[in-house]
Amino acid sequence: MNRLYLRIWLAVVLAVAVLTFLVGWAWRMAADAPLREVVARNSAGEVIGHGRARLRRPPSGGPGLGMAPREPGLERAPPRPPDGAPMPDGPGGADEPGPEVRGKFGPGPEFDVRMQDGQTIHIHLPRPAQSSWRAPFGFFWTLGLVGVAVALATYPIVRRLTRRLEALQHSVQRWGDGDLSVRVPVEGQDEVGFLATRFNHAAQQIETLVKTRDALLASQKSLLANASHELRSPLTRIRMGLEFMSSPTDASGATAKDEIARNIAELDQLIDEILLASRLDAKEVDLGTVEPVDLLGLVAEECARAEASLDVQVTGGELVVPGVSKLLRRAVRNLLENARRHADSHATLQLSRDGAMALIQVCDDGPGVPEAFQERIFEPFYRLPGASERDGGVGLGLALVKSIALRHGGSVQCCNRPQGGACFGIRLPTTL
Numbered sequence: 001m002n003r004l005y006l007r008i009w010l011a012v013v014l015a016v017a018v019l020t021f022l023v024g025w026a027w028r029m030a031a032d033a034p035l036r037e038v039v040a041r042n043s044a045g046e047v048i049g050h051g052r053a054r055l056r057r058p059p060s061g062g063p064g065l066g067m068a069p070r071e072p073g074l075e076r077a078p079p080r081p082p083d084g085a086p087m088p089d090g091p092g093g094a095d096e097p098g099p100e101v102r103g104k105f106g107p108g109p110e111f112d113v114r115m116q117d118g119q120t121i122h123i124h125l126p127r128p129a130q131s132s133w134r135a136p137f138g139f140f141w142t143l144g145l146v147g148v149a150v151a152l153a154t155y156p157i158v159r160r161l162t163r164r165l166e167a168l169q170h171s172v173q174r175w176g177d178g179d180l181s182v183r184v185p186v187e188g189q190d191e192v193g194f195l196a197t198r199f200n201h202a203a204q205q206i207e208t209l210v211k212t213r214d215a216l217l218a219s220q221k222s223l224l225a226n227a228s229h230e231l232r233s234p235l236t237r238i239r240m241g242l243e244f245m246s247s248p249t250d251a252s253g254a255t256a257k258d259e260i261a262r263n264i265a266e267l268d269q270l271i272d273e274i275l276l277a278s279r280l281d282a283k284e285v286d287l288g289t290v291e292p293v294d295l296l297g298l299v300a301e302e303c304a305r306a307e308a309s310l311d312v313q314v315t316g317g318e319l320v321v322p323g324v325s326k327l328l329r330r331a332v333r334n335l336l337e338n339a340r341r342h343a344d345s346h347a348t349l350q351l352s353r354d355g356a357m358a359l360i361q362v363c364d365d366g367p368g369v370p371e372a373f374q375e376r377i378f379e380p381f382y383r384l385p386g387a388s389e390r391d392g393g394v395g396l397g398l399a400l401v402k403s404i405a406l407r408h409g410g411s412v413q414c415c416n417r418p419q420g421g422a423c424f425g426i427r428l429p430t431t432l
Contacts (some may be wrong), residue, residue, distance in 0.1 A: 009151070009158045016150040024142070038111045038123060049121065051113035164192045168199065180207040222278075231271055239264055273396040276330070277380065280403040287407070288324035295319045295351060295358055295428075299332055303349050306336040308362075313352040321358050321428045323408045328428075331404040334397040335362040335424050342366035342422065357410070358430055363423040368416040377414055378402040401426065 040049035108127040114120050164187055171184040183203065184196040242260060279287060296312060296319050303310040321328075332349075339347035343364035350361040369377055369384070376382055381395040401424070405412045410428040417423050 008162065009155055012154045012158065013147060013151045017147045020142075020146045038113060040113055040115070040121075047116075049113040049115040051111040051121075051123070161192070164188070164196075168192070168196055172199065175203055180210060231267070235264060235268055235271070270396070273400060277396060277400060277403065280400070280407060288326060290322055290324060292320045293323050293325050293328055295321055295328070295360070298325070298329055299349055299351050299360065302329065302332045302336055306333070306340055306347065308336050308340065308347040308349055311348060311350040313350065315353075319351065319353060319358050319430070321408075321430050323428065327404045327407065331401045331426060332360065332362075334401050335360075335426070338362075338397055338424070339364040339366075339422075353430070354427070356430055358428045360426040360428070361423055362425075363417055363421055365419075365421040368420060368422045369414055371416070374414040374416075378412065398424075 037052050038050075039047060042048050108125045110125070111123040112120055113123055168184050171182050174182045180203065183200045186193055186196045186200070239261075242257065242264070296314065296317070300310060302308075336347060336349065339362050343366045345365055347362065347364045350359075350363070352359045352361075373384055377384065378398050378401070380399040382399075383395050402412045405426050405428065408428055410426060412424065412426050414422060414424050
């Protein structure tokens, strides 16, 4: 029973039923016992007569055929006991008189009292007329009727209250699933209505903040992408001018020319990565055709280019994943360049299968990444403390790796090897 309205409704019904039962039981315990015996005394207090009630409940059947009808409930008097002895109980005894008992002279107990002098006196204790409001049923029937009445009366009230709570629950669930435009209908001025009002106010504030943030981020990304795109033209002209320059005659001129060429290459790489990052952030942008990609051939080519070791742990000779080939190649290349940049001697790429996932691990034998920064290292433009521009990279390579992995339904993580060095792993699904 996981419905709140059912639990509240049953709790109310059971509480009223138990209360009615206890009140009825206490009432019956406190009520006077019915009259069953009468004793007559004289002024000196001596017993001069004794008798018992001679009424019983009416017989279930009517008078027999050919028999004269009798007064209902009035039976023939029992044999007279000896002088001074009480009237014995018998068929005419009324040890359990009820409201339906009726004697010869009307409702109420009647007694045949035999006096000491041998006379028999008939005593009738009439009851008042029954109220028209009195229940015609027994106690348990009355308890059942009270329970049914309470159930019918409280169900609409409880259901209306919990229906509003259910509406609030569904709205909160939709809002938590990402629908920030959902609102709760406000009904009533009680606590539930106040809660709905406050939820709507909070949801409106959060929706406004999120929309403002998204608009600012979109504006910044658009500005950054446009600026990066416009920077390509002057960079191309600078590169062409550098190529047309005559070869320097001294060593310092050659060094300056090489430094300018290196800076132009880094700036060109930065622009390219910024443009790719902005396209990856835009979910609606088509980045290429999704097709089966042979990871074994891809990583072999990139390891040969980066002069890294390749360790293949795949049975069958191939490992195919669905994806965009140029993006997966870019992710592997970024990891290999990062490992080569920080390795003391060499970098290693390991390709394996882990269930329904393909696992690419690129490890180096460098200083590793402190555990506190193993998550932040995938943030755009983030550099480890102590890193300088001379170390190479602009802080976007690992961020692009994470974006590419997420775009393919995978994940990326960083950890340190026990023998030293960092290890970056990409997990990609082998099926769509």
